[in-house]
Amino acid sequence: MxxxxxxxxxxxxxxxxxxxxxxxxxxxxxxxxxxxxxxxxxxxxxxxxxxxxxxxxxxxxxxxxxxxxxxxxxxxxxxxxxxxxxxxxxxxxxxxxxxxxxxxxxxxxxxxxxxxxxxxxxxxxxxxxxxxxxxxxxxxxxxxxxxxxxxxxxxxxxxxxxxxxKVSSTAIREALERGDVAEAHKLLGRPYAVRGTVVHGDARGRTIGFPTANIEPEGLYVLPANGVYAIRAELDGERYDGVMNVGVKPTFASGGVPVPTLEAHLFEFNRDIYGAVLEVQLISRLRSERKFGSVQELVEQIRRDAEEAKAHLLSF
Missing domain, CATH: 3.40.50.620 (HUPs)
Incomplete structure (x- = not known):
């Protein structure tokens, strides 16, 4: 030790x-x-x-x-x-x-x-x-x-x-600012990861068929550019694939100063894990965050994100 x-x-x-x-x-x-x-x-x-x-x-x-x-x-x-x-x-x-x-x-x-x-x-x-x-x-x-x-x-x-x-911390930070988690992975020698506690959110994901784990980072991490990412999460020694949105959820914005959040949807997973510690590896960036005209349009995009993420993760 x-x-x-x-x-x-x-x-x-x-x-x-x-x-x-x-x-x-x-x-x-x-x-x-x-x-x-x-x-x-x-x-x-x-x-x-x-x-x-x-x-x-x-x-x-x-x-x-x-x-x-x-x-x-x-x-x-x-x-x-x-x-x-x-x-x-x-x-x-x-x-x-x-x-x-x-x-x-x-x-x-x-x-x-x-x-x-x-x-x-x-x-x-x-x-x-x-x-x-x-x-x-x-x-x-x-x-x-x-x-x-x-x-x-x-x-x-x-x-x-x-x-x-030259490999440097500055180059990794710059890659994350661009959302280029693949470049960060190459320089780190491992996927860039954020660890945090699953906390209560607004529960909106569950109502639209995509329950999410809202992650409160355990420290002040450098976060990647806002967007949607294919992820691999670890919980209690088990690994799960999924997608995660990093950003301010513009489709549901209601005024005020937006606070970036991390919302992870794990595939084929439906457990209550509030209070659990989740480590999320960011594997690839799927798209930038954007506002949708309706909830249905958002749901359809999430389905496409999930399929694309599964394809990315299959070869990882």
Whole structure:
């Protein structure tokens, strides 16, 4: 079981106990835990195994760019708890979650090494080629090696590319903004997924013959562009195919500021699952969200969406 420690720069850590094994640690935000991140983490796990040392990851919460004032980074590809699950699946022994606040944002690269890294007893720090740290991001992989003064080794992982393009969290976010969940899947190495609790909605889907599960995400996820998607959902270890609408249900809009919702219709499923946790994988985008002239027109379109989704999922 992976150990998780939450650290704060405001609470100095005790000096490293020399009797404890030194660690190999990957450092980064790792939002999405995409294919590029996995290369960094896998190297840490492999090096740790060869040294018979613990494999560790240091990540940050909230996202540093959110603290820098970029509001959209309040939304994550992998909220913290999901990120930790993925790290454990990759073989990480210890996760350090560092609270990223204005004080940490202002520390110098030298202070970050002295006050945050050295007390953890590193044998090796492994970072991506574009890793930065310290005030204004002045610290780089090269300066990490220089400023550590031999206290630990530094390995830098080259960019991970697919078809000549660098895999990045930014590219995944941009793909989701377009509704291109297939591209997001390619960059993540797995389907993009949202996990949440099934809550009560307006029950309109049941009245038109298509009962839906209204999903309240368990964290601030980056949501794909409004539209209808073919999905694969997991509930209590079982998988179900279906369709999901992401958006504001314009056919039934009644004024006010629309709030995006997630409504999933699972095929051949008719259980009461209020309060259950559902994870939804977005497999392909079927169409954009639009307003219909009548409820009957909407029902006919949902039938077509369901048939198209089944065809997409058959080959997935």
């Amino acid at each position: 992976m150990l998780v420690y939450r650290l704060s720069y405001q609470e100095p850590m005790p000096p490293f106990d020399a009797l404890q094994p030194r660690k190999v640690m990957a450092i980064g935000d790792f939002d999405g835990v995409h294919l590029g991140h996995r290369e960094v983490i896998r190297r840490a796990v492999a090096d740790a195994e060869s040294l018979r040392a613990p494999a560790a990851v240091m990540t940050f919460d909230p996202h540093p760019r959110e603290v820098l004032g970029i509001a959209k980074y309040a939304y994550s590809l992998t909220p913290l708890e999901r990120k930790l699950e993925l790290l454990e699946q990759l073989g990480v022994d210890i996760a350090y979650v560092v609270s990223f606040d204005e004080q940490l944002m202002r520390v110098t690269p030298e202070q970050f090494i002295e006050r945050v890294l050295l007390p953890l007893g590193l044998d090796t720090a492994i970072v991506g080629f574009d890793f930065t740290f310290g005030h204004r991001g002045l610290g780089t992989p090269d300066s990490l090696a220089q400023l550590s003064k031999g206290a630990f080794a530094v390995e830098v992982i080259r960019p991970f590319e697919i078809e000549g393009s």
